[in-house]
Amino acid sequence: MKKRNQLLKIPSRGRILISLVSLVLGFILAYSYSIAVENEAERNSTSESFLEQTKYREELIKQKERNKELTEEINESQQAIRELEQTFANSEESAEALVKEAEKLRLLMGDIPSQGKGISVSLEDGAYNPSQENPNDYIVHESHVFKVVNELKISGAEAISINGQRLRANSFIRCTGPVITIDGKTFPAPFTIEAVGDPEVLLASVHLGGGVLDQLTSDNIVVTVEEKGNITMPALRDEKS
Amino acid sequence: MWLPLLGLILGISLGLLTDIQIPEIYESYLSIAVLAALDTLFGGIRAQLQHVYDDKVFVSGFFFNIGLAAALAFLGVHLGVDLYLAAIFAFGVRLFQNIAVIRRMLLTKWSERKNA
Numbered sequence: 001m002k003k004r005n006q007l008l009k010i011p012s013r014g015r016i017l018i019s020l021v022s023l024v025l026g027f028i029l030a031y032s033y034s035i036a037v038e039n040e041a042e043r044n045s046t047s048e049s050f051l052e053q054t055k056y057r058e059e060l061i062k063q064k065e066r067n068k069e070l071t072e073e074i075n076e077s078q079q080a081i082r083e084l085e086q087t088f089a090n091s092e093e094s095a096e097a098l099v100k101e102a103e104k105l106r107l108l109m110g111d112i113p114s115q116g117k118g119i120s121v122s123l124e125d126g127a128y129n130p131s132q133e134n135p136n137d138y139i140v141h142e143s144h145v146f147k148v149v150n151e152l153k154i155s156g157a158e159a160i161s162i163n164g165q166r167l168r169a170n171s172f173i174r175c176t177g178p179v180i181t182i183d184g185k186t187f188p189a190p191f192t193i194e195a196v197g198d199p200e201v202l203l204a205s206v207h208l209g210g211g212v213l214d215q216l217t218s219d220n221i222v223v224t225v226e227e228k229g230n231i232t233m234p235a236l237r238d239e240k241s
Numbered sequence: 242m243w244l245p246l247l248g249l250i251l252g253i254s255l256g257l258l259t260d261i262q263i264p265e266i267y268e269s270y271l272s273i274a275v276l277a278a279l280d281t282l283f284g285g286i287r288a289q290l291q292h293v294y295d296d297k298v299f300v301s302g303f304f305f306n307i308g309l310a311a312a313l314a315f316l317g318v319h320l321g322v323d324l325y326l327a328a329i330f331a332f333g334v335r336l337f338q339n340i341a342v343i344r345r346m347l348l349t350k351w352s353e354r355k356n357a
Contacts, residue, residue, distance in 0.1 A: 016244070017296050018296065019245045019247065021248075021299070022249040023251055024278070024303070026252025027252035027255050028271070028274050028275055029252075029253065032256075032275050034259070
């Protein structure tokens with residue numbers, strides 16, 4: 001009974017104050033402990049993901065270097081084959097035509113660099129015209145690019161590139177919304193189509209009455225045709241980076 | 242003895258259950274608060290052993306030290322000076338001194354009892 005009374009008696013002011021102090025102390029200790037634990041966990045996870053990232057990056061760099069080496073090897077081999085063919089052609093007249101054919105086919109495939117005179121055709125969207133409701137009526141479509149490319153190919157262009165992306169025999173051009181995808185890479189307007197070949201022939205074919213130029217102009221496209229003294233196109237390699 | 246202990250347990254559970262995130266720059270405040278609290282606690286124990294304990298001094302010292310340390314750290318953050326290091330140094334030195342005094346007094350008591 002006595003003990004019960006002791007428990008129930010109103011604690012002194014000092015006791016209450018000390019209890020308050022120990023409450024605050026416990027809270028601060030526990031709270032800083034939980035924050036420290038959280039921080040530790042966070043640090044561990046970030047350093048782990050960072051290490052992983054570094055590993056993958058190094059791997060990627062290695063692969064790219066290997067890719068580059070292999071590409072150089074291909075170029076060297078190609079050069080060697082060409083030299084062999086040249087010597088072959090020198091020794092045998094009849095094979096010369098075949099070698100020329102092979103050269104042409106290689107240019108078509110974009111396997112070897114192409115250099116020489118040529119022309120460039122640039123297609124730009126027509127000026128914004130508020131009276132026309134449909135913007136499709138004055139922007140460049142992939143069909144327009146097709147027309148120009150086909151015309152240039154027919155006129156004997158050795159190599160053709162669009163905005164610097166060289167075309168080969170099995171290239172594809174696709175309309176993807178406001179841009180055009182060429183071999184998986186997207187390009188926006190304006191499109192500059194460059195072609196290596198006899199500039200006179202190419203110019204004449206583009207300017208033909210009722211030909212490409214007229215058709216494009218009637219589709220409200222701003223076409224600029226230029227003769228180029230020297231166009232260089234590098235060999236095309238599958239580099240998806 | 243039961244009320245302070247209850248308070249301590251309640252405080253610890255509250256602290257563990259709280260899930261408030263504080264910005265990283267304010268974490269130094271917390272470490273200072275911990276130091277200040279520990280310092281005052283050991284100061285109180287020393288005072289008790291020296292028979293000069295006064296709960297007004299103890300309680301006011303506890304809260305005032307925590308507040309002062311936090312204010313110092315706050316000022317340091319805004320002035321770009323690591324002022325909280327000063328608080329950590331001061332409290333650290335005092336903590337060691339207090340513990341040393343407590344140890345000596347306990348040792349004296351123990352040897353006295355042994356001799357008796």
